Amino acid sequence: MKKQIQVRQVKIGGGAPVAVQSMLNVHTEDVEACLAQIKRLEDAGCDIVRLAVPTMEAAAAFGEIRKQTDMPLVADIHFDYRLAVAAVENGADKIRINPGNIGDDDRVKAVVDACKKRQIPIRVGVNSGSLEKDLLELYGPTARALAESALRNVRRLEEMDFTDIAVSLKSSDVPTTIEAYRLVDKACDYPLHIGVTEAGTRESGIIKSAVGLGTLLMDGIGDTMRVSLTGDPAAEVTAARKILAACGREKEPINIVSCPTCGRTKVDLETIVLQVEEALAPIGRKRQEEGKRPLTVAVMGCEVNGPGEAREADLGVAGGNGKGLLFRKGEKLKVVDESEITSALVELVKHYEDI
Numbered sequence: 001m002k003k004q005i006q007v008r009q010v011k012i013g014g015g016a017p018v019a020v021q022s023m024l025n026v027h028t029e030d031v032e033a034c035l036a037q038i039k040r041l042e043d044a045g046c047d048i049v050r051l052a053v054p055t056m057e058a059a060a061a062f063g064e065i066r067k068q069t070d071m072p073l074v075a076d077i078h079f080d081y082r083l084a085v086a087a088v089e090n091g092a093d094k095i096r097i098n099p100g101n102i103g104d105d106d107r108v109k110a111v112v113d114a115c116k117k118r119q120i121p122i123r124v125g126v127n128s129g130s131l132e133k134d135l136l137e138l139y140g141p142t143a144r145a146l147a148e149s150a151l152r153n154v155r156r157l158e159e160m161d162f163t164d165i166a167v168s169l170k171s172s173d174v175p176t177t178i179e180a181y182r183l184v185d186k187a188c189d190y191p192l193h194i195g196v197t198e199a200g201t202r203e204s205g206i207i208k209s210a211v212g213l214g215t216l217l218m219d220g221i222g223d224t225m226r227v228s229l230t231g232d233p234a235a236e237v238t239a240a241r242k243i244l245a246a247c248g249r250e251k252e253p254i255n256i257v258s259c260p261t262c263g264r265t266k267v268d269l270e271t272i273v274l275q276v277e278e279a280l281a282p283i284g285r286k287r288q289e290e291g292k293r294p295l296t297v298a299v300m301g302c303e304v305n306g307p308g309e310a311r312e313a314d315l316g317v318a319g320g321n322g323k324g325l326l327f328r329k330g331e332k333l334k335v336v337d338e339s340e341i342t343s344a345l346v347e348l349v350k351h352y353e354d355i
């Protein structure tokens with residue numbers, strides 16, 4: 001089992017559930033925009049939020065943001081150790097650096113000392129785009145080079161008597177990412193932050209992350225994760241949660257299953273499923289907070305096979321000709337018009353325990 005670190009109230013490693021992270025894509029200097037996005041990420045189920053701190057203004061804004069939310073906040077620092085020190089002093093719960101681009105030992109030590117003083121962890125984050133020259137010459141742009149770079153930078157911190165560490169080694173190539181994490185998993189006991197970097201737009205990014213992170217999670221590797229997508233960070237959180245659920249690492253509060261549709265379908269099932277998914281997401285989170293058990297909701301294309309195929313679902317709807325047959329555990333409840341399917345299902349889920 002990996003060593004455990006703590007980021008504000010969230011534990012990482014040591015048997016804790018895999019924590020889901022995301023990163024803001026608004027400017028850190030814009031405190032209001034950051035707080036609004038943090039709230040959206042929180043609503044989506046995010047555990048930890050990272051913010052870029054590229055300037056001293058951003059470091060100051062980081063302090064303001066810190067005062068106005070309880071979300072664990074990680075400061076992402078490149079090159080300038082003074083930004084890391086300022087972010088720590090302004091209340092960062094964790095720092096992400098690549099010690100290789102922070103500079104000489106004095107500078108790295110200044111960051112380490114600041115983190116020690118406030119007892120916050122450092123993520124050593126290396127990626128394939130910033131590998132050291134000697135490692136590139138020795139191994140090429142490979143998983144081995146990434147792993148060696150991470151371990152080398154971890155050792156630098158250890159030599160400064162600092163072990164409150166998480167490690168990440170990201171590549172945009174999925175097999176390289178998987179191999180690099182496997183190597184480091186064997187070589188050290190620090191919790192691993194897993195991710196595929198620059199994964200891309202929503203569709204390709206989710207597929208790359210599902211394959212890369214899913215493979216690692218199924219191997220038991222990964223203590224915290226980020227799905228990187230170009231665009232809305234809330235989508236990263238939703239995808240991360242779905243990957244965890246698909247790997248059996250957590251249960252979705254409301255698991256929606258739907259049939260692929262076929263020539264028997266006489267409703268616009270795709271639109272209905274999307275509406276149901278959106279409408280049930282906040283209700284699922286509320287149920288989870290209230291400690292209620294997870295539910296499976298089936299959205300099926302036809303009455304002929306739908307209720308039977310979805311007999312295991314707690315609740316479901318099967319499309320008829322412009323209608324929807326609502327059912328519970330395969331047993332008929334009532335029929336509604338197609339336009340009322342989503343609202344009827346929402347009502348049933350809201351009052352599931354009283355039906």
Ligand code: SF4
Pocket residue numbers: 259260261262263264265300301302303304305306309
């Ligand atoms: S549930 Fe009905 S509509 Fe959906 S795939 Fe099966 S047979 Fe086709």
